[in-house]
Amino acid sequence: MKIQINNLCKKYGKKVIFDNFSASVDFDGILMVKGKSGLGKTTLIKMLAGLEKPNSGKISVPAERISFMFQEDRLIPFVSVLKNLTAVCNEEKALKYLSLMELEQEKDASPLSLSGGMRRRVALARALCYDSELIILDEPFKGLDEALKIKIGEILKKESNARPIIIVSHETDGADFCGAETLDLDKLY
Amino acid sequence: MISIMEHKLKKTLIFIIKIALAGIFWLGLWQLVYKKIGIDVILPSPAAVFKRLAEMLPEKSFIQSVFNSFKGIALGYMAGVLFGTVLGIITAFSKTLNTLFKPFFTAVKTTPVVSFIILALIWLEKTRVPVFITFLMVMPIVWANVSGGISGTDKSLIEMAKAYKFGFFKKLKLIYLPSAVPSFMTACETAVGLGWKAGIAAEVLCTPKNSIGINLRNAQIYIETVDLFAWTAAVIILSLVLEKALVWVLRFMFSRIMKKGGYFIENTNK
Numbered sequence: 199m200k201i202q203i204n205n206l207c208k209k210y211g212k213k214v215i216f217d218n219f220s221a222s223v224d225f226d227g228i229l230m231v232k233g234k235s236g237l238g239k240t241t242l243i244k245m246l247a248g249l250e251k252p253n254s255g256k257i258s259v260p261a262e263r264i265s266f267m268f269q270e271d272r273l274i275p276f277v278s279v280l281k282n283l284t285a286v287c288n289e290e291k292a293l294k295y296l297s298l299m300e301l302e303q304e305k306d307a308s309p310l311s312l313s314g315g316m317r318r319r320v321a322l323a324r325a326l327c328y329d330s331e332l333i334i335l336d337e338p339f340k341g342l343d344e345a346l347k348i349k350i351g352e353i354l355k356k357e358s359n360a361r362p363i364i365i366v367s368h369e370t371d372g373a374d375f376c377g378a379e380t381l382d383l384d385k386l387y
Numbered sequence: 388m389i390s391i392m393e394h395k396l397k398k399t400l401i402f403i404i405k406i407a408l409a410g411i412f413w414l415g416l417w418q419l420v421y422k423k424i425g426i427d428v429i430l431p432s433p434a435a436v437f438k439r440l441a442e443m444l445p446e447k448s449f450i451q452s453v454f455n456s457f458k459g460i461a462l463g464y465m466a467g468v469l470f471g472t473v474l475g476i477i478t479a480f481s482k483t484l485n486t487l488f489k490p491f492f493t494a495v496k497t498t499p500v501v502s503f504i505i506l507a508l509i510w511l512e513k514t515r516v517p518v519f520i521t522f523l524m525v526m527p528i529v530w531a532n533v534s535g536g537i538s539g540t541d542k543s544l545i546e547m548a549k550a551y552k553f554g555f556f557k558k559l560k561l562i563y564l565p566s567a568v569p570s571f572m573t574a575c576e577t578a579v580g581l582g583w584k585a586g587i588a589a590e591v592l593c594t595p596k597n598s599i600g601i602n603l604r605n606a607q608i609y610i611e612t613v614d615l616f617a618w619t620a621a622v623i624i625l626s627l628v629l630e631k632a633l634v635w636v637l638r639f640m641f642s643r644i645m646k647k648g649g650y651f652i653e654n655t656n657k
Contacts, residue, residue, distance in 0.1 A: 249550055266550040272543050276565035276650045285561055286551045308651040328551060 199362040200224045206255035215241050227358040228376050231366045233383030239366045243334050261331035269336040271321040273309035280305040287327040295323040314341045333363040351376035431613040439617040456599040460586035463521025471529025479537035492527045504589045513593040520589035525578040532574035536567030579630045
């Protein structure tokens with residue numbers, strides 16, 4: 199998948215996040231985007247997903263439907279874990295991904311009753327079960343223990359055979375869990 | 388287990404005693420003021436009022452008056468809740484409509500209820516005036532709360548819905564409406580008392596046949612102060628009972644609807 203960014207400018211008030219930023223990334227499988235905190239990683243992927251508009255410049259992503267896992271879980275607190283997933287896919291697929299995340303026992307639970315790590319996995323399951331051409335994950339390993347990071351890394355590796363994945367992580371070892379290529383934003387500035 | 392129950396029972400008993408003592412204090416004060424004034428027409432004794440109330444309760448005309456008043460006010464209340472909810476949803480999503488309706492609701496909220504009653508007396512049949520006035524008092528409260536509840540929906544959930552391309556109705560069903568439920572319930576509860584009082588006030592001025600309002604008005608015209616107090620006591624008691632009953636019914640209905648829809652009620656009450 200080739201992503202093209204041309205002369206991107208993005209400001210929040212007076213704070214400049216991107217000033218005439220250009221980059222071209224061609225990748226298959228998983229791309230891990232790294233960079234210092236406050237560099238604009240989340241802003242960049244939100245613009246890739248069309249959730250935020252740049253002030254000027256152009257972003258070209260060859261995908262119509264994009265799965266997006268937010269840095270916060272953003273699960274709907276009013277409905278069950280399963281309903282959070284069936285909001286984006288059918289029940290069969292939802293159950294499959296819940297099972298992959300070892301959360302089938304929690305399908306009828308309220309998202310608020312889950313631990314932080316469980317909620318993270320539900321958010322990840324939702325991103326994976328959404329029928330998309332590109333998956334963007336913001337800090338998917340946050341709050342997970344080592345064993346789960348390895349397990350999820352494996353799931354992502356498999357998933358990346360079907361569609362490309364972009365991961366934003368501040369964890370330096372994140373790439374090791376899923377064998378990702380890395381893109382260091384610090385070096386691109 | 389037993390100790391928990393005993394503790395609860397003790398707490399309830401203490402609460403009842405406190406309420407009873409407060410009641411005795413105010414009744415005592417009433418009795419003292421009555422003794423001091425000594426003119427029944429100005430202030431009747433508590434005993435005379437409660438005796439009259441007890442006489443009134445089994446009377447057919449009393450039951451019919453209460454039923455008629457309740458019927459009209461309940462109709463106005465339900466219409467107010469319905470229209471307030473629909474308008475609240477619409478104006479929460481349309482800035483243009485919100486701008487259009489805001490002055491109307493502000494005018495309704497700030498205009499003295501008596502002005503509307505007098506206007507309604509000119510426009511409508513007098514039996515419909517209490518219905519209309521209750522409707523007019525209830526609708527802005529429900530509108531403000533529903534509209535505010537929807538507008539106050541967690542923006543991060545809306546962004547999530549945008550990311551996953553939720554359609555309007557999916558957003559409404561899964562995010563907006565459950566977010567607005569607590570403020571809707573608060574509006575319904577607040578509006579009961581207000582609607583009841585406004586409805587009775589409208590009845591007093593428009594005097595529809597066999598209603599609480601006409602009885603209050605007659606008591607005033609014939610200077611039957613004991614009757615006036617007895618009817619007022621009836622209005623207060625009915626207001627308290629109806630408010631509690633309606634709140635219970637609303638909560639029961641909502642918990643059933645929410646459960647049936649697969650919602651977590653405790654999470655919508657946050």
